[in-house]
Amino acid sequence: MSNRVAESREVTLLELLDRVIDQGVVLDGDITISVADVELIYLGLKLMLAPVERLEEYRMVLERAGRRGDGDV
C-alpha cells in the first residue's frame, strides 16, 4: 500500500496544537495563567477538532487538568 507523506491540513493542525499547547518546557515563575487553564483550552480545542476515537485521550487530559487544578500558579 502506498505511503503518503501527508500534508493534510487537519492532521497538521492537530499535530501543531498537540505540540504548541500540550508540550514544551515550563519554567517556574509568576505565570499569569495556570497550567490547568491551558490544559482546559487544549481540551476544548481537541473536542472541536478531533474525531470521536480520541475521546479517551481528552478524558485523560481533563483528569490531569483537574488533578493539577489546585496547586498551580
Add this chain to the structure above:
Amino acid sequence: VTDPRDPAAPGTGPGDAGTGWYLYGITRHGLEQSAIEGPDESAPAQVLRCGELAAIMRPVSLAEFGPEALQARAGDGGWIEAVARSHNHVISSIHQRRAILPAKFGSIYLHAEDVLSALERDHDALLARLARLEGCDEWAVHLYADRSAVEQGAGSADESVRQLEQQLATAPRGRAYFLQRKLAEVRASAVERALSEIASEGYDRLARLATDSQIRSALSLAENAEGEVVALRAAFLVRRDSEDAFTAEVSSFAEVREGVRFEVTGPWPPYSFAAPEETSP
C-alpha cells in the same frame, strides 16, 4: 554586553499591571534579535540573556493574554489556531538557526526577572538539553492500518482461527452457533495482536534511526471513515543527517505491509523533547 538585569535594560523592570511577558523559548546566547521572525512589528520579540542562555520573550497586553481573556477565548478555535501558528512561526524561525527549547504555550510571566532567575538556577541543565537537540528536528508520525486487510492477514496466519474455521465448516447447527461466536472472539484478539505488533515494530524501526522518541498514543481500535485504525502516534527526534534514512524507513515499512500507511509531518521544532524526562505524578 548589557546585563539584562540592569533596570535600564528594556522591558526587564516590573511590568505595569497590564503587561506580561510571553515566553517563546530558550536558546543559547548569541542569537541576533533580527533573526527572529514575527509576530508583531510594534512589539517584537526580545532576546534576554542569562549566562550562556537567552530567553526569547515579547511583552504582551494582559487584556489579550490574561487569565480572563484566555478563558473567554478558550472556545474560539480561529483565535487559538492563529496564536498557535504564530507561536510556531517564531519558534521555527529560531529553530532553523540553532537549537531551541520551545516553551509551553501560555507561559506568560508577570516579570521578565522570573524567567531570568529560572535560567540562572537551571543554567547547566538547560544548556545540556539544548546541546542534545542541536542539529535535530522533530517528526510526527501517525501509523494507520486498514482493519479488514489486517484481519485477513491475521486470520490466515493465526492457527486457532484456521482450526475454528475448519471445525465450523462441518459442525451441526447448535455447535456452529457456539463456534461462530468463539471464532469472532479469537479473530478480534488476533487482529488486535497483529495491530499491536505492527505498531511496535514500526515504532522500533523508526526509533533506531532517531536520537529520541516518544509514543504519543498507542493503538486506538475505533475506525475512521476509511475503515482504518490509528495503530500508533509517535514523535521522533531525528538528526538532520539521518533525515533521509528516516523517511526511507517510513516508506519501506509501509510498502511491504498490506493495509498499512504512515502520515508524517515535520520538520517541527523539538516541542516533544524540550521538557526534562517526565517524573511520574
